[in-house]
Amino acid sequence: MAGKTTFLKFCGCRSKEDLLLVKESRADLAGFIFAPSKRRVTPEDAGKWVMENQPLKQQLTGVFVNPSLDEIKAALVNVPLDIVQCHGDETPGFLKELKKKTGIKIWKAVRHEQAGWSVLKEFAGVADGYVIDARVEGAYGGTGTAFDWDAVPMYLQEAERQGVPCFIAGGIHAENITKLLSYSPDGIDISSGIEEDCKKSRKKIKDIEGMMMQYENSIS
């Protein structure tokens, strides 16, 4: 039985070199963090690295936490983003306004909680995609922590009902990715799991790719 292909997003590029490693990988999307974080970069730098790494096959995602409309507009001037990922406590109303004013695709990150899939219902018709991440006190994302993946099917079901993709994030690495793949998520979003010494690691990227290929061969 042929399984579906799971998309891959490598997030939190902090340099031209990080972006080059992502460019050379099988990732479908590359992400930059424009929110307070050890991975925060400026739109000016990200835009420069994108220019210097052309041509890029990856779609570009900008991650924001409770941004203003002006902040996003300013980022879009510098970086040719395909997707704005709202990773904070943004409301459906704000996302709607953002879409109207920028015309860009908006993904909503939802931090997992009990019955968290019902939160997705509030964003139906507004969010163009979802990232489900772990809920860690005092942080919005990029924590390297996984949540209980038994909840994954509920999120996938609601996103499918809305006709939008649902990516799973949080603490994914080469040792646990096979288990997550068995839930058939639309996509997988990784930051910490491909890093070493605050940089993206070619070896860790290769390890992830190897595990994905092994899994895909096992179900084809």
Ligand SMILES: O=C(O)c1ccccc1NCC(=O)[C@H](O)[C@H](O)COP(=O)(O)O
């Ligand atoms: O990565 C960050 O530092 C970050 C900070 C604030 C909000 C979101 C952030 N990351 C968003 C992502 O899409 C990460 O890839 C996702 O949270 C998974 O991170 P990790 O657990 O490190 O793989």
